[in-house]
Amino acid sequence: MSRYKKYDGGDPLAPPVDLAEALDAIGEDVMAGYSPERAMAEFLRRGGKDQAGLDDLARRVAERRQEITQRHNLDGTLQEVRELLDQAVLAERGQLARDITMDDGDRALREMQLDNLSPSTAAAVSELASYDWASSEARERYEQIKDLLGRELLDQRFDGMKQALEGATEQDRAAINEMLTDLNELLEKRRQGVDTDDDFRDFMGKHGDQFAGPSGNPQNLDELMDSLAQRAAAAQRMLNSMSPEQRQELMELSAQAFGSPELMQQLARMDDNLQALRPGEDWSGSEQFSGEEGLGLGDGTGALQDLAELDALADQLSQSYGGARMEDVDLDALARQLGDQAAVEAKTLQELERALRDSGYLKRGSDGDLRLSPKAMRQLGKALLRDVADRMSGRSGARESRSKGLAGEPTGSSRPWQFGDTEQWDVPRTLTNAMVRQGGERPMRLAIDDVEVVETEARTQAAVVLLVDTSFSMAMDGRWVPMKRTALALHQLISSRFRGDHLQLVTFGRHAQVMEIEELTALDARWAKGTNLHHGLLLANRFFRKHPNAQPVLLVVTDGEPTAHLESSGEVFFDYPPHPLTIAHAVSELDNTARLGAQVTFFRLGEDPGLARFIDSMARRVDGRMVSPELDDLGAAVVGSYLGSRATGSSYAQQFGGWGGRGFWVGG
Structure with missing residues (x-):
C-alpha cells in the first residue's frame, strides 16, 4: 500500500547541489592555511554566489529575535483585566445612578465601595469578589475577568487553551480540573518510577482530545513531558521578565481564575513535577521587552518559546561547538521562525555538506582530521589550470604563430582536446561530435567539447x-x-x-x-x-x-x-x-x-x-x-x-x- 505526504524538500525540480564552487573556495582557503574542515565550515558560513550561507540565516534569526522583543511588552493580560474592570465599574455606576427604586443608603454604600477601590488592579478585583452587582452588564464584565484569567493561565501551559475554552461551561471547567488532577498523578508516578505505558494510554484515552492542539498528539509520556516542560519553562521565564509590580499583581489575580484558587494550585503542582522531571529546561532565564503591543499570558509564553527556539537556532547556525554538523539545524523550527524558504536554504547547505563528505573530495587522515583527497586535488587543479588558460589566451604580445607537424608520433586514436594540446585536430571525429550534439541542426556550430585531437606518443x-x-x-x-x-x-x-x-x-x-x-x-x-x-x-x-x-x-x-x-x-x-x-x-x-x-x-x-x-x-x-x-x-x-x-x-x-x-x- 502506497502512502503519500506533503513534499517538504523545496523545489523538486531544482538541480543537484553543485560542488564546483564549493571545492574552488575550499581549495583556496586550504592553500591559505586553513584545514579542510575549517575551509568547508567557512564556505558554509559565507554561502555561494546564489546560495545563502549560515551567516545570512543567523542574521535573519537575530533580526527576528529583535523584532519580538522590541515590538511587544508583557502586560497585555493586566491591561485587558484593567479594561474589563473599568467597564464593570462604569456600568455599575450607571446602574446606581439610574435605579430610582434603590434605597439611598444602599446606593451611597455601594458608591463608597466603588470610590475606595484600590488603585492596584489585582487588589480591586479581589475587593469586588463579594460585591453584589446591581448591573447585569457589570456582573458579566467581572465574570469575564475570572474567565479570562483562567483561560490565560491554562494557555500558558497548554497552547491553544485560551481559544478552546472561550465560552466554556462549568462542566468544561470541571473536565479541565479533572485532567490536571490525573496529569499530576501520572507525573508523580513517573517521579517515583512506577508509571507504565498503560497509565499513559489510559490518560490519553480519557483526556486526549484536550491535547490535539498546535503541538500535535504526544505518542508517549516523554513526548508529553517535553512539550509541557518547554511551555511551562517559557511561562516561568515570562514571569521572570516582568517587573516586580507586574509579577505581584499577576500572582494575586491568579487566585481569581475561574473564581477559585484551585486552578492555580493544580498548575503550581504541575510546574513542580515538571521542574523535577525536566531540570535541563531554562526555568530561571528572563528577557527584556520594550515594545508597545501587549501580550497576554498565553501569547507571551509563546513569545518566550519563540525566543528560546531562536536562541537554539542561533547556536545551531553558529556551528561553533565540537562535532557541529549541518544536520544539527532544526529545519522545522527554521521554517516556523523565518519561513519555508529559509528552511529550503538550510537544507541545501545540509545536502552540500553531506555531498562534500560523501563524494570522496574530503578524506579522514590517520589523525582523524579531514584532508583534501587526490580527487579533490585534481578538481582544484583543473579549475586553476582553466584560470591559467584564460590568462594565457588573453596575454597581450603573445604571438599566434603555428608550426606544422605533431609533437609526437600518431597512435592511430583520437581523444578530447585538453588545455596544453599541440596535436592536430581529428577533423572527422570533431565534426561527427558536433552533428550528434546538434541533432542535424543547421547551420552546424562547433563547441569546444566537440574537438578531438590526434593522439600521439611523446618523442x-x-x-x-x-x-x-x-x-x-x-x-x-x-x-x-x-x-x-x-x-x-x-x-x-x-x-x-x-x-x-x-x-x-x-x-x-x-x-x-x-x-x-x-x-x-x-x-x-x-x-x-x-x-x-x-x-x-x-x-x-x-x-x-x-x-x-x-x-x-x-x-x-x-x-x-x-x-x-x-x-x-x-x-x-x-x-x-x-x-x-x-x-x-x-x-x-x-x-x-x-x-x-x-x-x-x-x-x-x-x-x-x-x-x-x-x-x-x-x-x-x-x-x-x-x-x-x-x-x-x-x-x-x-x-x-x-x-x-x-x-x-x-x-x-x-x-x-x-x-x-x-x-x-x-x-x-
Whole structure:
C-alpha cells in the first residue's frame, strides 16, 4: 500500500547541489592555511554566489529575535483585566445612578465601595469578589475577568487553551480540573518510577482530545513531558521578565481564575513535577521587552518559546561547538521562525555538506582530521589550470604563430582536446561530435567539447623541478597562496596531459625539502628567515641525475637573494645581507645544473632592484631566462614557460618563449 505526504524538500525540480564552487573556495582557503574542515565550515558560513550561507540565516534569526522583543511588552493580560474592570465599574455606576427604586443608603454604600477601590488592579478585583452587582452588564464584565484569567493561565501551559475554552461551561471547567488532577498523578508516578505505558494510554484515552492542539498528539509520556516542560519553562521565564509590580499583581489575580484558587494550585503542582522531571529546561532565564503591543499570558509564553527556539537556532547556525554538523539545524523550527524558504536554504547547505563528505573530495587522515583527497586535488587543479588558460589566451604580445607537424608520433586514436594540446585536430571525429550534439541542426556550430585531437606518443620526456621560495618574505608579502596555486596548476597539467614527464616540487626556506603536492597545498606559512637556494638546487640536480634520459627543466620562483646555504656538515649557514660564501655556493650548484643541460627559468617576485640584478646575472650565466610576472599572472608564467621548454621548436616554444606583454620582462 502506497502512502503519500506533503513534499517538504523545496523545489523538486531544482538541480543537484553543485560542488564546483564549493571545492574552488575550499581549495583556496586550504592553500591559505586553513584545514579542510575549517575551509568547508567557512564556505558554509559565507554561502555561494546564489546560495545563502549560515551567516545570512543567523542574521535573519537575530533580526527576528529583535523584532519580538522590541515590538511587544508583557502586560497585555493586566491591561485587558484593567479594561474589563473599568467597564464593570462604569456600568455599575450607571446602574446606581439610574435605579430610582434603590434605597439611598444602599446606593451611597455601594458608591463608597466603588470610590475606595484600590488603585492596584489585582487588589480591586479581589475587593469586588463579594460585591453584589446591581448591573447585569457589570456582573458579566467581572465574570469575564475570572474567565479570562483562567483561560490565560491554562494557555500558558497548554497552547491553544485560551481559544478552546472561550465560552466554556462549568462542566468544561470541571473536565479541565479533572485532567490536571490525573496529569499530576501520572507525573508523580513517573517521579517515583512506577508509571507504565498503560497509565499513559489510559490518560490519553480519557483526556486526549484536550491535547490535539498546535503541538500535535504526544505518542508517549516523554513526548508529553517535553512539550509541557518547554511551555511551562517559557511561562516561568515570562514571569521572570516582568517587573516586580507586574509579577505581584499577576500572582494575586491568579487566585481569581475561574473564581477559585484551585486552578492555580493544580498548575503550581504541575510546574513542580515538571521542574523535577525536566531540570535541563531554562526555568530561571528572563528577557527584556520594550515594545508597545501587549501580550497576554498565553501569547507571551509563546513569545518566550519563540525566543528560546531562536536562541537554539542561533547556536545551531553558529556551528561553533565540537562535532557541529549541518544536520544539527532544526529545519522545522527554521521554517516556523523565518519561513519555508529559509528552511529550503538550510537544507541545501545540509545536502552540500553531506555531498562534500560523501563524494570522496574530503578524506579522514590517520589523525582523524579531514584532508583534501587526490580527487579533490585534481578538481582544484583543473579549475586553476582553466584560470591559467584564460590568462594565457588573453596575454597581450603573445604571438599566434603555428608550426606544422605533431609533437609526437600518431597512435592511430583520437581523444578530447585538453588545455596544453599541440596535436592536430581529428577533423572527422570533431565534426561527427558536433552533428550528434546538434541533432542535424543547421547551420552546424562547433563547441569546444566537440574537438578531438590526434593522439600521439611523446618523442621526449622532461624531468621538471619547480623550486618555490617558502621564506619569511613570501608569507609576509602575500605571495604564499599564488605560489601554491602555481604549483598545483603545473602539477595538474603534467599529471593529466604530459604523464610521461617527471615532476618534483621542492620548497626552499631556511632549508630545502621535497614535497608532494598535497603537502605543499596544505603547508602553513613559514616565518623562519632564510632563502637556501643552494640546498634547493642540490635536490633539483639529484632529481635530474635520477632521470638521465629526460630533458631537465628547472623553474625557480623566488622573491629574495640567497641568504642561507648548506655546509658540508649538514648544518645551515644563515646571514643577512647575503654572505659572499652563500652566493658562491648557489652559483656553483647552478653551474652543475647547467652542465646537466637543464633549461632554467627564474620567476622574480617583487620590485627589489638588487634582486633583479642578481637573478638576471644568474639567468645569463646558464643561458636561461628571467621573468618578472605580476603576482596574479605567476601561474600563467610558470605554465607557459614549462610548455615552451617542453615543446622546444614547436608552436608553444614560439608562443611562450619570449613574452613581452604588460607585467613581464625577459632577460638572458
